[in-house]
Amino acid sequence: MTMTQDASGPRPVATLEMVAALAGVSRATVSRVVNDSPRVDPELAQSVKKAILALDYTPNRAARSLVKRRANSVTLIVSESTSKVFADPFFATVVQGIALFLTDTEYTLNMIISSESKPEKTRSFLLGGSVDGVLVVSHHSGDHSWTHLSGSLPMVFAGRPLVGATEAYFVEVDNEQAAYNATRQLTANGRTSVATIAGPQDMPPGIDRLAGWRAAVREAGLGEGLVEIGEFTVASGAQAMHRLLDRGAPIDAVFAANDQMAAGAYTAIQGRGLRIPEDIAVVGFDDDSFATSVSPALTTVHHPIVELGKKMAETLVNLIEGNPTDRVTRLPTSLVIRDSV
Amino acid sequence: MTMTQDASGPRPVATLEMVAALAGVSRATVSRVVNDSPRVDPELAQSVKKAILALDYTPNRAARSLVKRRANSVTLIVSESTSKVFADPFFATVVQGIALFLTDTEYTLNMIISSESKPEKTRSFLLGGSVDGVLVVSHHSGDHSWTHLSGSLPMVFAGRPLVGATEAYFVEVDNEQAAYNATRQLTANGRTSVATIAGPQDMPPGIDRLAGWRAAVREAGLGEGLVEIGEFTVASGAQAMHRLLDRGAPIDAVFAANDQMAAGAYTAIQGRGLRIPEDIAVVGFDDDSFATSVSPALTTVHHPIVELGKKMAETLVNLIEGNPTDRVTRLPTSLVIRDSV
DNA sequence: CACAACCCAGAGAGCGCTCTCTCAACCCCT
């Protein structure tokens, strides 16, 4: 194998024209075959296909999108700050779902990191015509600074955007229902002092999960006062748990709005010599990978993240192609029962 | 804000022609301004720029790449099996580095998941002319089934490819040196029975890290027999550690070829009532996020993964543009000393 | 002052493809 990587390396590439010549037909006919139009003689089509194979022909994307005014590409926007937590399993998994779905379509997935410092650059890239639609993923953050573009370009968000939630297309996990189910598990087991470590109340997941907990404790006839707000981090979870315990009121269960905070709660609880689940049952949210490695293994809400990515991509493609599609999709979750409850 | 997301929504987009008309010059001149050619009257250029701003003009990518025979796009190939471990922080971080670098260039990042079942599809996509260069990321796996394409398309690999390592362009972490340094830390601290849990010997990182350990123990005049092979997983790390311990020979330190296996070693060691680092010192490799959350905090090798991604992208762009560039880049690592040693 | 040299702007030919329009061939019906 020789390396001919210099840009001058001749890469012979077949064109429609060449195929047409070889097959002895017009360009139009080849084009019809390539886009498998029904209006073409099967026999002719055969010989065209042979020519295509012989020349190893692949349609030129640029030429095609030039005339079709469609790039067949979808762009994933990652904000610079999100990119710092690029390793966030949630994010990575969503992307996987998106890519998986798009692989079976004509669409190509682009990814850009939008620097918050020069949003203009991103904007002009998006509106430049080389992008058919936009996907925005931002986990807990309220980064939906792109919502305003959804008037000019098909856009789908992962999670309910903080602003524009009444018009934007998005797919989210049913946080409230999931939190309700999780808490339900606690009350149904006979726990009577069920606290929660909620997430920030300026983020939809934080809001919805707290609402779910509320619904469940109310339904069980319990008090709704045992709430402390954390920031979705381990440290904040530990602090919140300490605050809860410091109140002096009895607590026999806690629902943490994510696993990180649940992990923090673990250290706080066990640090005070209390046992999980005997003294306090704990339920988390996210089914992070470490949920099984903590001790006792954490009961938590599992969400279908790959599914979420797929659904986002599917919604976007529908939007682009003008097919009817639901504006909001809410994905069901499941509760994974382990040993902490 | 009204939603006009149906495909029929008129998206008025300025063309070169329109700019030319507004500025009262020819298309050629506008083109020159856009591509900031020096041969244009500054005054004229000014008025063209004003027109560009006024019309919010962005060059049409497709048209440009059609004539330039350059797509200005770079494709990241993720093999289907890799995508399962998409959440692999290594992978995610490399991608982040790549994206970060490309953001400041003219290039766009595409991502495809190549299904192993139909490699033809991927091949034709790559060779279809809409891709200027290819980036292949596969962590521990030997997935370099694309090496053969590097004759026809600029390609850069993350990590040394198993085959074609003498001609392929790649950037890797200096695994051997890093392993040497890590082990050195152990011997320098007076440990005299330094074992290793090596990675699979059919993967470059597995091979190189073992070689680094060898070099260090040899240099210290210690035996080279305390080797067990794992599979870079927690479970295999635990098993390997047990095998090591079962030998009956004294062991006062172990270098695990990655943090996952180090974590496995932790459970094995502590499960036998031995203390870390008093009885056995442990050094890992990767500086995974959980390295700080295990107890005691793990001393491990940190690699500059974002850097690796950036370097890959940089190398690829150089390759595409015909600039001179090193075929192989080896990135230095650092040892993060924590409490396990 | 004539002529060469130079510089900048415009004209125009495509890049590879799609798609409308046109036309030829053929079928069916009366």
Next chain:
DNA sequence: AGGGGTTGAGAGAGCGCTCTCTGGGTTGTG
């Protein structure tokens, strides 16, 4: 047997851009 209808294939006009080539104006030189 002739007209209308139908169907399949070709011709040709672009999509928006770049780039070579040409030409007019300006400057420099003998």
